[in-house]
Amino acid sequence: MTRPTTHHSSNRPARRHVLATAAATVLGLGALHSTAALAQAPAYPTKAITFVVPFAAGSATDQLARALGQSITNDTKQPVVIDNKAGASGMIAAAAVAKAPADGYTVLITTNTTHAANEHLYKKLSYDPVKDFAPLTGLGKGGQVLVVNAASPHKTVADLVAFAKKNPGKLSFGSGSSSSRVAGEMFKQMAGVEILHVPYRSNPFAITDLLAGQIDLMITDTSTGVPQVKAGKLNALGYSTQKRSAQLPDVPTIDEAGVKGYDMGYWFAAYAPAGTPAPVVARLNQLLGAATQSTVAKNFFDNAGSEAWRTTPDDLAKFQAAETVKWGKVIKAAGIEAE
Incomplete structure (x- = not known):
């Protein structure tokens, strides 16, 4: 019996190189063990990626999303579309991404608002900040x-x-x-x-x-x-933090100005819908992590008085859990009643 031929025999060395590169990336993240699944990774992305932003155009999160999108477009030659879904403290955007296809083409570029604070500020959320999302990476921190x-x-x-x-x-x-x-x-x-x-x-x-x-x-x-x-x-x-802003070096911290012990920062992170394939999560982690180091992102961080912050998906999940507890304590201590 004659074995069927494949269309890839002449590209075996290149294919082995791509698989090895993808495998190294994924193993480094601890995100994947299946060689069969790895074979899918190089195909992503093949079309436009949508970054859903929970806040209005011009907001810090919007500016960061646009900077990251520009870098990813440069890397992949695929467009990145920015979709601003402002309102309800980010719940509109988060719910939209939670319900989006888990294929890696819809990404939430968000903050501690949707993924640490909201569950303490609202009696009922239209999304679950843990179960509905696949953590991708931290993006930045600031005051x-x-x-x-x-x-x-x-x-x-x-x-x-x-x-x-x-x-x-x-x-x-x-x-x-x-x-x-x-x-x-x-x-x-x-x-x-x-x-x-x-x-x-x-x-x-x-x-x-x-x-x-x-x-x-x-x-x-x-x-x-x-x-x-x-x-x-x-x-x-x-x-707002314990360290003065490099942009406003003559402005005291609120703590220095007399409200002793005051310290409140914020963070940016990226999430995909739950169930997004592990190779795609690994690829997005790689693309977004590299994008935070790009010149355009560095300009954003410098202008925003914040700094790049990269994580593995697992580390973001652990950080989010700890931050949720922290924000809950602050909100309770501030006497804020859930709406």
Whole structure:
């Protein structure tokens, strides 16, 4: 009996090289053991990838997604489409990705808002932050800046706190993400003041109202707030982590400014729908990890006052679990009732 011929005999050396490369990558991540599955990895991606962003165009997450997408397009020659699904503290976007086909062509570029904080802020979620997703990699970490309108009479954190103590509930703060919301609530708790919270769909919308004098302050991501500070439209009173921002070296941390012990940062990460094939998860981890080191991403991190942060899928899952506990404690301590 004659054996059927294959169409790949002349490409065996190249094919062995591709399989070896894919195997090394996957074994390094501990994500795959099947040689048959590995053979699928080199085929991805063969079409456009959609990055779903839970916040509006112009937000820090949106800017990062676009930077990463540009790098991945350069690497793969496949387009990356940015789909902004702002609203409901990221739940609209997260639910959409959770229900998307698990083929690697829909990726959630998100933050601690959807994957650590929301389950403590809402009584019912339209997605499960653990069961509905395949962790891909961490992307970046950063801090936030407390800003007021340039015309505000409050020039320091001490000014702000003193006024708020004498006038409970008269000041208002805006937020368009859980990071911003919890940072504001934590400030209220630790400073011992009452400030009215005004929710927004995304931080850029809150900034718009802050510039118009509709709200008094907010604690926002630096990529959204710092450009307005440098343009002279907002004043920065404090930085949210224990280390000063390289972008605003003369701005004290909120801790230094008098609210002792204050420390609240944020993080970015990428997730695919649960059930995404292991070779595709490994490939996305590789592509996204490389993209965080690209020139365009480095420019974003430098401008945003944040830094690149790469992980394996397993390490992201463990980090997310620990962060969920941490954010739950902060939210409970801040007295925030689930909506």
